[in-house]
Amino acid sequence: xxxxxxxxxxxxxxxxxxxxxxxxxxxxxxxxxxxxxxxxxxxxxxxxxxxxxxxxxxxxxxxxxxxxxxxxxxxxxxxxxxxxxxxxxxxxxxxxxxxxxxxxxxxxxxxxxxxxxxxxxxxxxxxxxxxxxxxxxxxxxxxxxxxxxxxxxxxxxxxxxxxxxxxxxxxxxxxxxxxxx
Amino acid sequence: xxxxxxxxxxxxxxxxxxxxxxxxxxxxxxxxxxxxxxxxxxxxxxxxxxxxxxxxxxxxxxxxxxxxxxxxxxxxxxxxxxxxxxxxxxxxxxxxxxxxxxxxxxxxxxxxxxxxxxxxxxxxxxxxxxxxxxxxxxxxxxxxxxxxxxxxxxxxxxxxxxxxxxxxxxxxxxxxxxxxxxxxxxxxxxxxxxxxxxxxxxxxxxxxxxxxxxxxxxxxxxxxxxxxxxxxxxxxxx
Ligand code: SF4
Ligand code: SF4
Ligand code: FES
Numbered sequence: 001x002x003x004x005x006x007x008x009x010x011x012x013x014x015x016x017x018x019x020x021x022x023x024x025x026x027x028x029x030x031x032x033x034x035x036x037x038x039x040x041x042x043x044x045x046x047x048x049x050x051x052x053x054x055x056x057x058x059x060x061x062x063x064x065x066x067x068x069x070x071x072x073x074x075x076x077x078x079x080x081x082x083x084x085x086x087x088x089x090x091x092x093x094x095x096x097x098x099x100x101x102x103x104x105x106x107x108x109x110x111x112x113x114x115x116x117x118x119x120x121x122x123x124x125x126x127x128x129x130x131x132x133x134x135x136x137x138x139x140x141x142x143x144x145x146x147x148x149x150x151x152x153x154x155x156x157x158x159x160x161x162x163x164x165x166x167x168x169x170x171x172x173x174x175x176x177x178x179x180x181x
Numbered sequence: 182x183x184x185x186x187x188x189x190x191x192x193x194x195x196x197x198x199x200x201x202x203x204x205x206x207x208x209x210x211x212x213x214x215x216x217x218x219x220x221x222x223x224x225x226x227x228x229x230x231x232x233x234x235x236x237x238x239x240x241x242x243x244x245x246x247x248x249x250x251x252x253x254x255x256x257x258x259x260x261x262x263x264x265x266x267x268x269x270x271x272x273x274x275x276x277x278x279x280x281x282x283x284x285x286x287x288x289x290x291x292x293x294x295x296x297x298x299x300x301x302x303x304x305x306x307x308x309x310x311x312x313x314x315x316x317x318x319x320x321x322x323x324x325x326x327x328x329x330x331x332x333x334x335x336x337x338x339x340x341x342x343x344x345x346x347x348x349x350x351x352x353x354x355x356x357x358x359x360x361x362x363x364x365x366x367x368x369x370x371x372x373x374x375x376x377x378x379x380x381x382x383x384x385x386x387x388x389x390x391x392x393x394x395x396x397x398x399x400x401x402x403x404x405x406x407x408x409x410x411x412x413x414x415x416x417x418x419x
Contacts, residue, residue, distance in 0.1 A: 082302070085280070085281055088301075088302045089302070089303075089307055090307065090309075091279060091281060092279065092281065092282070094279075094307075094309065095279065097309035097311070098277070098309065098310075098311040099311070134309065137306075137307060139302070140306060146301070147301040147302035148301065149301050149302065151280070151281035172299075173299070173301065175296065175297075175299075175405075175406075175407055176404070176405055178295075178296050178299060178300070178301060179296075180278075180280035180281065180286065180292055180295070181280050181281045181282075181283070181286040181287070181398070
């Protein structure tokens, strides 16, 4: 039987959760015995061509591209796990939720103390993903099956969860692995 | 003492004296009833409902409900755990709790209760309130209203322990917020960095400046053991 496939993505996050995935150290050798990595920044596979058992989502939903990526993960993965604070509650990027989007853009591109923008234009190229009005937690956009809190979740948390899920066992984190920081 | 009487908590017999609350008597017997707005040494307020137990089948707040002879108290039932979990979830989503940069993280009672209840993510949508103003005016203390859970501990401590009445609530319902006893700013009150009011805040809402992140991750209060285990240990030692 071929190994189950796992896909990962980093949306509105800092890649710290992916660093934490790599931080499982030599257990990564055990992991590739258990799974094949499919679409993921780890192997740079860009499109889904196969069904995946597990999708690991880092980051919240901040722009239209994030929405599309998240929806394609939902379509192509049996189980979606929100990995880390940003995917669960928006975390640091969601600090902008206290400020209207227009004010955020004004501060960043027009009136911020270090801005030099003689044309007075806010970037609006079709190539640039369109920002949403606020940052959304993943489970407000698609159904999420499990949550791994932490900023980032520790390598032990990710490892414990993956081993449980891949062996069809319930995902129960021990006390010291539930952390919000 | 002749006045001592007993009642049960989850079937365990607990001794109490007249005037004790259910929470106090249970705690003396090594039984932890979760609480958030209550703290030993403060007058109970019954504000948060986290300590809700069933007393002879009716929900009551253990922090201010007097113990009495022979009552049957349920504490750790599935129904009560779910109710407490929901309260904690609601407190998280109605404020802005960015734990990853909060100076209180690891020592915060709200977070610790979420850990104890095994909450990986709240089950309600996040509100991201935009109207919670911080007060950074005081040289040694600041108020971060994003994190305030309206428990009223600072109100009671400032009034009853510090004898100052620096804090109180204004407005009602969703607009209710903690305010200071001055026109607008904390620096215009007689609040001081040595006030008890600062020590009692369960979350990172009332903080001392210049002390954040003093304790490294791994050595903070709730890094390894759930909140309440210090009380539960009393039971196992006896
Ligand atoms: S006050 Fe507690 S729950 Fe809120 S952000 Fe700080 S550590 Fe987290
Ligand atoms: S500032 Fe702290 S102690 Fe005061 S009401 Fe808010 S959470 Fe409670
Ligand atoms: S601790 Fe009893 S109501 Fe808050």
